[in-house]
Amino acid sequence: MKIQYSCGSMRHILSTIFLVIGLGFSSPNSEAEDSSATQKALEAALPAPAVSPSPSTDASVQIATDKSKVSVLGYHDFAHRQAATEMLLPTPTFREQLQEIKDRGLQVITMQQFLDWKHGNATLPAHSVLITIDDGWRTVYTHAYPILKEFGYPFTIYLYSDFIDTGSRSLTTKMLKEMMEHGATIGSHSTSHPYPSKVKAAQEKGPNAYQTFLKGELIKSKEFLENHFGKNITTYAYPGGYHTPEMYPVADQAGYQCLFTVKPGMVTKDSPNHTLPRHIILGTYPSSFERAMRFVAIDKEQQRLAKLRKAMAHPVLPRPGFAIDTRTPRIEVDLSGLENLDPESLVMRVAGFGKAPAVYDPESKTFSWQVQRPLRSPQCNVTVSWKHLEADSYEKPLDWTFLINRSNSYLPLRDQAPEPTEPAPAEQKPLVPAQPTLEKAESQT
Numbered sequence: 001m002k003i004q005y006s007c008g009s010m011r012h013i014l015s016t017i018f019l020v021i022g023l024g025f026s027s028p029n030s031e032a033e034d035s036s037a038t039q040k041a042l043e044a045a046l047p048a049p050a051v052s053p054s055p056s057t058d059a060s061v062q063i064a065t066d067k068s069k070v071s072v073l074g075y076h077d078f079a080h081r082q083a084a085t086e087m088l089l090p091t092p093t094f095r096e097q098l099q100e101i102k103d104r105g106l107q108v109i110t111m112q113q114f115l116d117w118k119h120g121n122a123t124l125p126a127h128s129v130l131i132t133i134d135d136g137w138r139t140v141y142t143h144a145y146p147i148l149k150e151f152g153y154p155f156t157i158y159l160y161s162d163f164i165d166t167g168s169r170s171l172t173t174k175m176l177k178e179m180m181e182h183g184a185t186i187g188s189h190s191t192s193h194p195y196p197s198k199v200k201a202a203q204e205k206g207p208n209a210y211q212t213f214l215k216g217e218l219i220k221s222k223e224f225l226e227n228h229f230g231k232n233i234t235t236y237a238y239p240g241g242y243h244t245p246e247m248y249p250v251a252d253q254a255g256y257q258c259l260f261t262v263k264p265g266m267v268t269k270d271s272p273n274h275t276l277p278r279h280i281i282l283g284t285y286p287s288s289f290e291r292a293m294r295f296v297a298i299d300k301e302q303q304r305l306a307k308l309r310k311a312m313a314h315p316v317l318p319r320p321g322f323a324i325d326t327r328t329p330r331i332e333v334d335l336s337g338l339e340n341l342d343p344e345s346l347v348m349r350v351a352g353f354g355k356a357p358a359v360y361d362p363e364s365k366t367f368s369w370q371v372q373r374p375l376r377s378p379q380c381n382v383t384v385s386w387k388h389l390e391a392d393s394y395e396k397p398l399d400w401t402f403l404i405n406r407s408n409s410y411l412p413l414r415d416q417a418p419e420p421t422e423p424a425p426a427e428q429k430p431l432v433p434a435q436p437t438l439e440k441a442e443s444q445t
């Protein structure tokens with residue numbers, strides 16, 4: 001009955017994904033490498049990376065200098081003539097997308113190249129693409145594979161072991177072996193492709209039961225694929241993108257080096273290997289692919305943030321353009337460099353609050369306000385204005401914007417005096433407003 005499983009029906013997991021994304025983790029420690037002859041032959045056939053490997057052995061230097069970004073695409077099912085659905089991509093569209101990748105001059109890398117880069121053993125061009133296809137639908141072989149072969153693009157198929165050689169819609173071992181000889185890598189997508197509700201039910205039975213469940217999904221599937229195909233399985237795609245921190249040590253124990261979510265975003269060298277972003281390409285939302293190609297727009301966003309880091313006439317906290325970890329910071333201006341200040345005239349305005357009850361300390365000459373209610377927005381603008389003694393008009397106000405780390409938005413509130421007057425929001429709004437299509441992507445696969 002696994003055939004009836006539809007990734008497209010999992011609309012309810014968005015909030016859960018958000019909650020579990022970004023939790024702390026330790027790096028995978030497996031040294032397993034896929035060194036198959038096929039993989040090597042394929043890599044040899046691919047164009048060499050534009051950037052030569054760095055001789056540096058200092059990991060920190062590499063991290064600091066490696067600005068490469070990889071757009072990981074996640075596909076599912078394909079059709080020739082059928083109308084597109086979220087999880088079903090018409091092959092003409094698929095072909096157009098591969099053509100666009102080619103036209104943009106983007107290199108499509110192998111999973112091994114990706115892993116070598118993540119481990120600091122190789123470099124990549126500034127922008128490259130990694131193609132993944134989830135679930136193991138037969139159309140991967142009948143529809144997508146011929147087009148991928150035509151373009152000479154490598155790809156990774158994420159299989160769940162219960163859905164191989166099962167009925168007419170799954171891939172067969174023979175098909176998989178053929179594709180693996182021509183550019184395909186396989187990875188695990190669990191044993192049974194459990195819905196989040198099934199994962200949560202296992203979790204509720206207690207730590208031991210959950211461990212057994214996770215081992216059955218993460219470790220058994222890896223062992224099955226390795227025995228069945230004689231290949232080292234080094235990566236995992238969370239079914240539906242759903243993951244919890246308990247999965248990370250199990251994944252490490254299994255020897256997975258990289259694990260993929262369905263959270264859209266570009267992978268950088270520093271992206272946590274347990275929760276790598278991936279652009280799920282939805283048949284009915286062309287913008288999901290457009291966004292996956294938007295390397296430059298992200299750079300522009302970073303430039304915009306860099307502009308916020310301006311020099312201030314008077315020292316301020318939190319620093320302009322920098323992110324803080326607390327949502328209840330102390331906002332402070334040091335006005336000791338100011339002559340003839342009329343303290344009575346001081347006004348602090350904070351976005352989302354309006355006029356703040358900030359207090360002037362004549363001794364330190366600071367004007368400050370301890371935020372009490374958690375800031376909701378991932379960025380916060382502050383203005384401080386004043387008049388000089390006996391002046392009629394206000395001086396040009398100080399104006400700056402600081403940021404709040406999204407990854408810390410779920411943390412218990414720190415540094416705050418009284419209890420917050422309202423509960424913390426479950427999730428901060430993203431810095432770049434997410435498009436509706438991307439939220440859809442989060443909720444599916």
Ligand SMILES: [Zn+2]
Nearest residue numbers: 007134135445
């Ligand atoms: Zn799936």
